[in-house]
Amino acid sequence: MGRLDGKVAIVTGGGRGIGRATAKLFAAEGAKVAILSLTPANIDAVVADIRAAGGTALGVPCDVSAADQITAAVGTVVEAFGRIDILVNNAFDPSVVMSSVLELSVEKLQRNFDMGPIAYLRMMQACYPYLKASGEGRVINFGSSAGIIAILPYSGYGMAKEAVRALTRTAAREWGPDKITVNNMLPVADTWGAAAANMPPPTVPLGRYGSPEDDVAPVVLFLASKDAQFITGSSLTPDGGLIIDAAR
């Protein structure tokens, strides 16, 4: 253990689901973790769990759609931990993900942009000087298969997530000389209680919904670790085989 010893990580949307699982795994592997989220109660619970397990964590309430809150949050992390090595952009707004194309309001689309590519861009820009100083910077942006195969009815969400993947690729090209890798995660995980609700398993090759703890977080850990130092601008798909085609 200790694959992230000495590292400082920011995880947005770290209060629940995949973000929470990622934050806890990073802390277990030796990272100091800043958990950013909207809901103080969720943040406090994750921080408490990490500390109870002997790890180091800091809770920072932050609305990633607010530019000044991002600036303040990153400042808080640097003040507390002195550096930033890993940025995990996982946050999103689940209340605006669904709409058919015909019914998609510009307001809903803009909200998806504000919580997705714009938020991720701001976080990346704010963290960049620290990621560069790290010498082993890591940016991990969450995308979605919804955007790649156009899963209905997630039009606004899919559009925003494809913009995120393009941001990832461009930053990968531009920040490679700074030894910062930038990659996408395209997970499929049960963060909505499907298994508990006894829903039938999905028709994917691995025949189950993903677990944030066992199936997704370890892949984020891989990308954050030294083992993935030569992978950049790509998308990893812990999705049980949902997307399998010649593209990759």
Next chain:
Amino acid sequence: MNRLEGRVAIVTGASRGIGLATAKLLAAEGAKVAVLSLTQTSVDQVAAEIEADGGTAIGIVCDVADADQITTAVQQVVDAFGGIDILVNNAFDKSVVNAKVTELSVERLQRNFDTGPIAHLRLMQACYPHLKKGGAGRVINFASMAGVLSLAEHAPYSMAKEAGRALTRFAAREWGADGITVNNVLPVANTFTEIPEAGIPAPDTPMARMGSPEHDIAPVVLFLASKDSQFITGSSLTPDGGALIDSAR
């Protein structure tokens, strides 16, 4: 670290380059490793080096273009180690990768098929019952950006490697229910032992350097062989310093 404690791995083309680095890293992580390559002296040497480092390994001569040798080799692994959990299809014949389409002989094309997708298929079929029995099987097939980009004058190699990536995807769909994941690795690494490092120009990629088999490629194979990747199947990982970046993935 012991991320592969108790697991058995086969690595083909393991006498040099990426295969060698992979065999050594998997062994260092606790796997029992079968080192497969063309010559007895080279497989014996690699196995001896692994054992000297405290690992467990056997060397098996195997020409992956020979069906009988594959059957024999797989049985030898099972006899020695009791099962198979991880298959790394890394071997290839580098002497036949180049040809212009106008000049490509069917013999050269067939040789690429024989050492590529056909070899991968035979090894996968032979290992399948053991991978299934183990409960957490891993197949890791090597492909190339040459195939994805269809680099000029690499038609036979590209065709073979793309057929190999398709095999990976089919097996991923069919073997998921057996707890077996199947993925591709598309590396870019300096395995040209005949050219000194200083003689290779820095590639025009974001990370502007050639990959190291030990530090850049083998750890990615380790990830695919380990529990951490249990929910990834049918995909291609690209430890290539950013050589391949586009919206496809």
